Amino acid sequence: MQNKTGISMLRRSSLLILVAGMAWLAYGLIDTLFADSEPRYVNSIGVPLPGDALPPGQQVIRVFSESRPYNEWFRTVYKGAAGKYIIAEPLTRTNRDFELRGGAAERWEVSDDGLDWTFHLRPGLQWSDGRPLTAHDYVFSLRRGADPENAYDFGWYYQPIRNWQAVVARTVPVDSLGVWASDDLTLHIATEETTPHLPLLLTYSWVSPEHAVRKYGDTWSTRPETCVSSGPFVMVEWIKGERMVYEANPMYRGVDKPYLEKLIYKMFNLTTPPPRIPAYEADEIDFTEVENQAELARLLSDDALSDQVHTWPNFWTHYLFFDVTQPPFNDRRVRLALSLAIDRDAICRSALKGFAIPGYAMLPPGFPAYSDNAYAESQGYDPERARQLLAEAGYPDGRGIPGLDMWLRNEIVMHRDAAEGIQAMLQRNLNLEVEVRNVENKVFMDGLNNHTLAFGMVPYEFDFVDPSNLLGLWRSNGRHNWNNTDFDALMTEAEAEVRDPSRRISLYKEAERLLVEDVAGVFLWHRQRAQVWKPYLKGSALEPNASGYRSWRGDQVMSSSITFYLAEDEPGLALPARRQNAEGAGAR
């Protein structure tokens, strides 16, 4: 009897569970359909928020940002604050697969000879003061970049544009730059040589407002009253050294309308950065970079925080460079011996654990023309062969090579540790005396630019996703004194290849093969980024793309990665009260 009742109760309860489950599924389905068809919220600039988004009043992001004096891309890049990416509309943008798409320009074409480009602007674009944004603003901006009086610090980037260097050198007037507008919506750019990646270069064309620059001068971008915006956000407050606040730009007519209502940058000084993770844990900021292994290890071992840690590869390569005109590094065998003496796997397992993957070439995985680890064998760890090569070069057992200084550019502890690992490997495997010298930025760049450093380690982080960027720095008379005419020729040929992208890629692969096989540098590792962000941050910008990368560049909330929003942690659950109460958040 008792037994029977027990069974029927069991049956009854299973039935209940089943019904409840079906009801839940049905509710979920309806909820999803409902969410997709009719959003609950529309933000202040008319963008419907995703179904799980918090109300517009809570769409506020707070982040630490480095204190810098300007906010205008074409005034200065290196002294420019984070706002420069979001208050201006570039001609082109990329999506999260790094594919090119339109920005201010909706389409473009190139002449048959590959030298003359025409960009057609979207009609209806405007500045936040209501004035139209036209092709003339882009002409003005690029001229401003080249103008000797503006003394721009990023000029090398635009050198493909016709007469750029001549304008910079004051041999021709500014208005002879190969950029002009035939009407308000048509921009023409002529290049010196064929430059198939010009539209990609122009993802860095955050336009300057001609009328504001003329009226207020160089400092127009430093005050909310004069800082007009053509981008998704507009500056509403800037207390120097303290905070910058941006709000969604109601006058914005471009393609990347944000879900967010407000961005609060809390400024800090890079020389003594504030502790970021404690501020993140105290709910004062919504995301931040994880900068060392101790932090990463602690976060990963913390049950509550480990889900908030995200790591992904970055297009960033660390390498050893040489003065290849002087002994011992004028001998390729010596350079190769160094490469073979370094166990990159060991370094990435220890000193750089979680922050790097071994690299054997300049281009990192996921980058166009990536070599698919083809040089791991020929450049990888082989101490026996390394010793043999060194002996063949006339330095048996390292004899004849004086003590070497390995110069580092103001590196963080993790990279210094890795450099010391390399130091130990060169000592153990090749009997070379190496001294690691980590010097401050200015001293290092002075030596690097004047080619007075014989040996050192330095990184390069990509500017745009095209092989011409990462390989371009190895062209003759550039960053290093490895000059190779065959390499230059291949680079030039690739840049001239406008019609056949796959041939262009194979030319770059060939160029990289020359670079690696001649051991212009010893390529060591590619960096991985690690970040924490709050579980309530959602959006495609935060998700990995098809090949596992994120276009998200973190602290720089770039215009191409603003498609994120604050979501409910769980359906129906609002933000933790303490965040709502936190300074600035929630307030409009």
Added chain:
Amino acid sequence: MFRYIVYRIVGLVGVLFLVTVITFSLMHAVPGGPFDEEKMPLSAEAKANILRKYGLDRPLYEQYGRYMWNALQFDFGIPFQSPGETVTDLIARTWPISMQLGGMGLAVAFSFGILLGILSAIRQNTWVDYGTTVIATLGITVPSFAISILFIVLFATIWRVLPTGGWGGPETWIMPVIVYALGPMAIVARYTRSSILENLRMDYVRTARAKGLKERSVLFIHVLKNSLIPLLTIMGPMLPGVMTGSLFVEGIFRIPGLGQFFVTSIFERDYPMIMALTLLVAVLIGIVYLITDILYALVDPRVRYVRGSK
């Protein structure tokens, strides 16, 4: 006295001149310049344009001459690291914040320092004295950034009672002021203690006790007054440093003060700021020492400026 002050001020001007010459030559002797390329080398022409814009293409003696000429008219140039404002603007914007922080720090340091000093002197060689010694030693030896991080983790991250940084209401002052005050407080406590102990053995104390004064009156009316004179000596040199901010405390607590610029100006080779800050500190030190000496004469009748046979 007046003559003495005039002599001292004339001397200070000479010192300032020397300081400008030495600083100017040193900062130009260091490799690297304010507009070195960060990533890719610029063309020689582009580099020349930048140098020209800031007058750095001229010979050094001319740059120095121009600087001095302008400085005499209180034009200290434009900071390379923040070219949207003048050096004077920048200092006017940031220095008051450092002074506020420094002033609050000093107030805390002296009030608590003197209190601890008195306590450990009147309870010499008891647990109070030893406890104060431990606190004082910690205050001097533990670096301020270590204490800062500890405070942030405890008060902001774990207990969530204070913000990790920023500069606004009183809640943002508490941690930086305490961190800032610890070192000076420890020094003040140690000086007060030994000075009081020394005074307690003086004849005038015996006299005071002998005429039947209460121990409390002896201590607070007679001993304390005389014991605090040495504090003037240590307060003087402390002032310029404390009033111009600290790189660590300001950096870690995200305080937009002047302290950080002492370091960033050198890293950035920000010549106008390096010159301005060196001059500022030199002037402050000169003035503070002068005032200390004058105060000394006022407070302690035994100290007098004697010149020749007058």
